[in-house]
Amino acid sequence: MPDVTFHRSVFSFQDIPNCGLPEICISGRSNVGKSSMLNCLTKKRNLARISQTPGKTRSLNYFLVDKKYFLVDLPGYGYAKVPKSQKIQLSNLTDSYLNKRAELKGLIQLFDARHGPISGDKVMLEWIREWGGNTLFVLTKADKLSTSNKIKLERTYKKEFGLENMVMFSAHTGSGTKEVWSWINNTLK
Numbered sequence: 001m002p003d004v005t006f007h008r009s010v011f012s013f014q015d016i017p018n019c020g021l022p023e024i025c026i027s028g029r030s031n032v033g034k035s036s037m038l039n040c041l042t043k044k045r046n047l048a049r050i051s052q053t054p055g056k057t058r059s060l061n062y063f064l065v066d067k068k069y070f071l072v073d074l075p076g077y078g079y080a081k082v083p084k085s086q087k088i089q090l091s092n093l094t095d096s097y098l099n100k101r102a103e104l105k106g107l108i109q110l111f112d113a114r115h116g117p118i119s120g121d122k123v124m125l126e127w128i129r130e131w132g133g134n135t136l137f138v139l140t141k142a143d144k145l146s147t148s149n150k151i152k153l154e155r156t157y158k159k160e161f162g163l164e165n166m167v168m169f170s171a172h173t174g175s176g177t178k179e180v181w182s183w184i185n186n187t188l189k
């Protein structure tokens, strides 16, 4: 089990730590389960804050792993109180981070396993395709699916995202944990 500690929260691009360590970021809609996944991966219940209220994470939250690299919890998107807009609201901070951060070596994109990529996620998917970097697609809250549905959806998602780049995950049961860590380790090799 890697040693993970909270490093700091960053509220503007200039304040990003400048120590040259590689970074893996965690992206997804508000409330999809980014912070829960971090806590589950590290078996630390209170490492990243979880809430029932979407839009809680407004900063980039840096977590140092084995003193070798950072996991970066991004602010959730899609929490704009603008019901008409189908566009995702990437904050300026997230936007600068994704487009300018040279240390970014891999991205973990979360979707809700029940729905897959929905409306706003498509903008993120487009960005990912253009970026072309190492991406792991995590379908989370898998515990909310029936077994038969899970098997069916897993097959569909693997076809869409590729076998190696897709993990069914549940922060509640811990399923998928091993696969996520092994993807991270391979990406940083």
Ligand code: GTP
Pocket: 028, 029, 030, 031, 032, 033, 034, 035, 036, 037, 049, 050, 051, 052, 053, 054, 055, 056, 057, 074, 075, 076, 077, 140, 141, 142, 143, 144, 169, 170, 171, 172, 173
């Ligand atoms: P923001 O910080 O607002 O962007 O949200 P987030 O993506 O970090 O989501 P968070 O981890 O705070 O989880 C949101 C809600 O989903 C919480 O009520 C969690 O308990 C619940 N949740 C997260 N992961 C899972 C999961 O794997 N299974 C189930 N059943 N619930 C989950």
Ligand code: MG
Pocket: 034, 035, 036, 049, 050, 056, 057, 073
């Ligand atoms: Mg969060």
